[in-house]
Amino acid sequence: MIQDYVMQTGINILLAWSVYIILLSGSLSFANGGFMAIGAYVSAVLTVKFGIPLILAAALAGAAAFLFGIVVAYPALRTRGLYLILVTVGITASIKVMIESIDYVGGIQGFTGMSGASPWHVVTLVLVVGAALWLISHSRLQRMLDAVREDELVAASLGINVVHLKVACFGAGAFIAAVAGSFYAHYLLFVRPEDFGILPSVFIVLYVVLGGMNNLWGPPVGATIMTLVPEFTRGLAQWRPTVFGILIVLLLLVRPDGLLPFRVPTERRLRNRPNNP
Amino acid sequence: MLTEQIVNGIVMGSLYALIAQGYTLVFGVLDKLNFAHGEIFMFGGYVAVASVAMGASIPLALLLALLACGALGLAVELVSFRKFRSHDAHITAALSSFAFGLVLLDLVQKAWGTEPVAIELPHALRIASVEFLGVRFSVVKLAILVVALVLMFALHLAIARTRLGRSIRAVAESATSAALYGINVTRVIQIVFLLASAMAGVAGAALAIRTGFAANEVGFTLGLKALAIMAIGGMGDLRGAFLGGLLIGVFEALAFQWGFGQIADTGVWLFMIFVLLVRPTGLFAARASKEARA
Amino acid sequence: MSALLEIRALHKQFRGLTALDDVSFDVAQGELLGLIGPNGAGKSVLINVVSGVYAASAGTVWLRGTDVTSLPTYQLARRGIARTYQNIRLFARMSVLENVLVADQRYSARPFRTLFAGGRREDCAAAEVLLERVGLAAKRDALAGTLAYGEARRLEIARALAGRPRLLFLDEPAAGMNELESEELAAVIRSFRAELDVIVLIEHDVALIRELSDRLVVMDSGKVIAVGKPAEVLADPRVIEAYLGAEEADG
Numbered sequence: 001m002i003q004d005y006v007m008q009t010g011i012n013i014l015l016a017w018s019v020y021i022i023l024l025s026g027s028l029s030f031a032n033g034g035f036m037a038i039g040a041y042v043s044a045v046l047t048v049k050f051g052i053p054l055i056l057a058a059a060l061a062g063a064a065a066f067l068f069g070i071v072v073a074y075p076a077l078r079t080r081g082l083y084l085i086l087v088t089v090g091i092t093a094s095i096k097v098m099i100e101s102i103d104y105v106g107g108i109q110g111f112t113g114m115s116g117a118s119p120w121h122v123v124t125l126v127l128v129v130g131a132a133l134w135l136i137s138h139s140r141l142q143r144m145l146d147a148v149r150e151d152e153l154v155a156a157s158l159g160i161n162v163v164h165l166k167v168a169c170f171g172a173g174a175f176i177a178a179v180a181g182s183f184y185a186h187y188l189l190f191v192r193p194e195d196f197g198i199l200p201s202v203f204i205v206l207y208v209v210l211g212g213m214n215n216l217w218g219p220p221v222g223a224t225i226m227t228l229v230p231e232f233t234r235g236l237a238q239w240r241p242t243v244f245g246i247l248i249v250l251l252l253l254v255r256p257d258g259l260l261p262f263r264v265p266t267e268r269r270l271r272n273r274p275n276n277p
Numbered sequence: 278m279l280t281e282q283i284v285n286g287i288v289m290g291s292l293y294a295l296i297a298q299g300y301t302l303v304f305g306v307l308d309k310l311n312f313a314h315g316e317i318f319m320f321g322g323y324v325a326v327a328s329v330a331m332g333a334s335i336p337l338a339l340l341l342a343l344l345a346c347g348a349l350g351l352a353v354e355l356v357s358f359r360k361f362r363s364h365d366a367h368i369t370a371a372l373s374s375f376a377f378g379l380v381l382l383d384l385v386q387k388a389w390g391t392e393p394v395a396i397e398l399p400h401a402l403r404i405a406s407v408e409f410l411g412v413r414f415s416v417v418k419l420a421i422l423v424v425a426l427v428l429m430f431a432l433h434l435a436i437a438r439t440r441l442g443r444s445i446r447a448v449a450e451s452a453t454s455a456a457l458y459g460i461n462v463t464r465v466i467q468i469v470f471l472l473a474s475a476m477a478g479v480a481g482a483a484l485a486i487r488t489g490f491a492a493n494e495v496g497f498t499l500g501l502k503a504l505a506i507m508a509i510g511g512m513g514d515l516r517g518a519f520l521g522g523l524l525i526g527v528f529e530a531l532a533f534q535w536g537f538g539q540i541a542d543t544g545v546w547l548f549m550i551f552v553l554l555v556r557p558t559g560l561f562a563a564r565a566s567k568e569a570r571a
Numbered sequence: 572m573s574a575l576l577e578i579r580a581l582h583k584q585f586r587g588l589t590a591l592d593d594v595s596f597d598v599a600q601g602e603l604l605g606l607i608g609p610n611g612a613g614k615s616v617l618i619n620v621v622s623g624v625y626a627a628s629a630g631t632v633w634l635r636g637t638d639v640t641s642l643p644t645y646q647l648a649r650r651g652i653a654r655t656y657q658n659i660r661l662f663a664r665m666s667v668l669e670n671v672l673v674a675d676q677r678y679s680a681r682p683f684r685t686l687f688a689g690g691r692r693e694d695c696a697a698a699e700v701l702l703e704r705v706g707l708a709a710k711r712d713a714l715a716g717t718l719a720y721g722e723a724r725r726l727e728i729a730r731a732l733a734g735r736p737r738l739l740f741l742d743e744p745a746a747g748m749n750e751l752e753s754e755e756l757a758a759v760i761r762s763f764r765a766e767l768d769v770i771v772l773i774e775h776d777v778a779l780i781r782e783l784s785d786r787l788v789v790m791d792s793g794k795v796i797a798v799g800k801p802a803e804v805l806a807d808p809r810v811i812e813a814y815l816g817a818e819e820a821d822g
Contacts, residue, residue, distance in 0.1 A: 028368055075554050076550070076554070078554060079553055079554065079557065081367065082304075082308070082309070082310055082367055082371075082512070083508075083512075083553050083557055085310070085368075085371065086310075086504070086505075086508050086549065086553060087549075087550050087553050087554070089501075089504075090505065090546040090547070090549050090550045090553075091546075091550070093501070093505075093543075093546040094543050094546045094547055094550075097539070097542045097543040097546070098543055100539070101539045101540070101543075135686060136686065139685060139686050140672070140673075140675075140678045140682075140685040140686075140688070141682050141683065141685055141686055143665070143669055143672060143673045144673060144678070144679055144682050146662065146664075146665055146669070146673070147662050147665070147673045150662040150663065150664060150665065151660055151662060153624060153644070153660075154656070154660045154662070155673075156623075156643070156644035156645045156648070157622055157623070157624070157644050157645075157647075157648055157653070157654060158645075158648055158653075158673065158674045158676070158679060158730070158734055159645050159648035159649045159674075159676040159679040159680065159734055160645055160673075160679040160682070161645045161679075161682075162645065164682075165682060168683070197497075198497070198501065199497070202312075202372070202375055205368075205372065206372055206375075206376075209368065209369065209372055239383075239387075241379055241380070241382070241383035242379075242380050242383045242384060242387075244376075244379070245376040245377065245378075245379040245380035245383065246376075246380055248372070248373070248376035248379075249356055249357065249373050249376045249377060249380070252357075252361075252369055252372065252373045252376070253356075253360055253373075256360070256361065256366065256369045263664060265665075265666050265669060265712075266669060266672075267666070267668055267669060267672060267691070267695060
């Protein structure tokens with residue numbers, strides 16, 4: 001039981017971070033459910049049909065999604081705002097329908113035979129990704145990403161290769177979503193295309209928005225709360241989606257910038273200087 | 278056979294168009310996506326089922342769906358859009374309306390279950406048909422087509438000719454200057470949500486009547502497809518949404534006829550991505566949309 | 572010796588509207604060039620084309636003898652072009668110090684290799700020197716969005732200079748400033764002159780431009796109508812007419 005909580009929470013934290021990484025450069029992606037599907041199916045085929053060990057299969061699946069992410073990012077990131085949201089929704093929808101039509105992986109019936117994912121895999125991954133993001137959050141790279149997010153045009157006029165950064169973030173997000181998807185598939189033992197539709201993509205974004213998208217702690221906080229709160233509202237089990245939906249609506253009304261809305265400066269104040277307001 | 282498929286496509290396309298009009302109306306005025314729209318459309322079907330079960334006639338059922346969904350639209354506006362009107366808040370509004378749709382979907386499943394619910398239509402009506410140019414057409418389908426076209430034409434006239442329409446266009450152009458001219462922006466936005474949702478409700482009811490049952494997944498399947506169609510037609514472009522709906526409806530019917538229906542589903546999304554990348558103002562647009570201009 | 576920056580027959584069209592019409596002039600090494608003209612004359616468009624924000628419709632920009640017309644913005648920045656914006660564009664949610672630090676091109680050229688690079692204390696010290704010179708040292712930890720107007724203008728200049736550019740384009744840096752603030756600004760600009768190869772200054776404040784510029788280029792309706800020493804150009808009847816005509820049209 002506790003294992004299930006750890007597994008679900010860990011995977012959702014990874015997925016939330018996968019959206020957060022893309023958001024670092026200012027793009028909101030609803031394609032991560034699709035990237036997750038690529039990871040789940042590629043790794044499942046590799047372990048089940050080719051007998052490749054899970055860890056290697058997950059890495060390969062991540063690499064496949066990374067390449068896919070980069071290839072679609074070049075055209076997709078020409079759009080912005082709601083247009084980009086629609087394009088990423090379209091990517092997820094297309095991936096789902098394509099998998100449904102591939103008989104090799106069971107089509108609409110789903111694919112099974114995977115096993116072997118343990119909570120330790122996921123906990124380790126959360127720690128690794130978290131450490132990497134923490135490192136970035138205090139770096140010059142974070143500063144450049146913040147600049148891109150604030151004003152792409154000005155960032156470019158300071159010598160920052162905006163397209164390069166945005167595409168790299170998109171690829172990295174796809175990678176993490178796919179690795180999370182790999183472990184998800186090998187933990188659930190059975191996946192269907194409908195596990196990876198638009199609904200999961202929206203939920204991942206909700207974790208990030210509810211937690212706060214301006215610092216790296218927001219997404220895991222959002223993911224943890226959104227994963228565990230429904231689990232512990234057993235009394236309301238029957239009304240879970242309704243309670244959940246109302247909770248989201250209310251949270252957005254009360255804290256539209258998320259639970260942890262602050263941004264962490266990349267360069268701390270020096271102790272010997274007076275603080276400014 | 279082919280003619281019949283094309284007619285089927287046009288009927289389905291007119292429903293797509295009806296839903297897409299709602300998305301595009303809201304986008305045109307607010308620059309925001311209403312993700313509850315698909316579920317409101319879905320709810321229209323259940324209103325029709327319930328009305329007919331309680332003895333309402335078909336036209337009355339359509340009217341009730343129109344009213345009930347219109348009211349829901351006002352609720353969505355109040356809960357998910359009123360507070361998030363600034364440009365930066367478009368993600369918040371999209372997610373909030375999405376959550377609203379989830380609640381609506383869950384409540385419908387609680388009330389009617391997760392399986393499709395059949396609608397009790399008189400047998401005579403179900404099989405009624407007319408012959409035209411040697412092809413038989415179902416009366417129900419033709420009636421749906423007529424209702425959808427009349428509604429969209431009425432909307433077009435209302436926007437183009439009436440004072441209300443002028444206010445809507447003014448708010449779409451710029452809410453700030455519309456307010457300076459004494460237009461009650463909030464009222465206009467409410468009316469837009471009312472109109473958009475009412476039309477989606479009629480579309481939902483019409484779909485239930487055409488297929489003979491109300492199903493709760495249509496908000497996600499057809500409702501989202503209409504969103505893609507809206508983008509194909511050009512975001513904020515009513516005429517584009519109309520033409521896009523018919524185009525996709527006929528395209529799907531033909532794809533189905535020729536045996537690649539599955540691919541048609543992906544096709545719509547890929548086509549949407551293509552249009553957004555290459556021609557973000559929409560397939561039929563002559564003028565640039567707001568965001569493309571900025 | 573050929574000019575450092577050569578602008579040749581530059582055209583820019585926006586949906587049939589001609590914003591730049593056959594614009595040609597040179598800027599020499601060490602020069603501070605004033606660019607003036609009535610509103611809508613195309614001055615900002617010219618800067619936007621030269622700095623890569625807009626693509627030119629036709630014509631060429633030569634920088635040290637290299638054609639840089641179609642280079643993307645970030646590459647132009649790496650070749651030493653820096654600029655400020657008519658409507659101040661700071662990174663509002665970043666601190667004053669961060670706004671300066673982010674412009675350091677030693678890092679933006681290879682963003683992923685900077686993760687483990689040291690030297691942060693030195694970077695901060697250098698940025699603080701720059702802030703000191705524009706009079707913003709005390710504000711280093713404030714969010715850029717909270718700065719007063721004149722401070723924001725000066726921070727933009729500091730940010731532009733942090734990339735150690737060779738060419739600096741200032742787009743109406745004194746707009747909306749009072750006399751005292753403009754004089755401070757003039758002092759700041761003068762103090763940086765020796766470190767830059769070229770400064771191009773767009774300005775409406777005639778006193779400021781006369782005081783600072785070596786040479787003036789006057790534009791009207793997308794065309795260059797006069798080039799020369801400030802005193803001569805400002806006495807040119809065509810220039811006076813362009814300004815007066817514009818004022819009549821405005822009034």
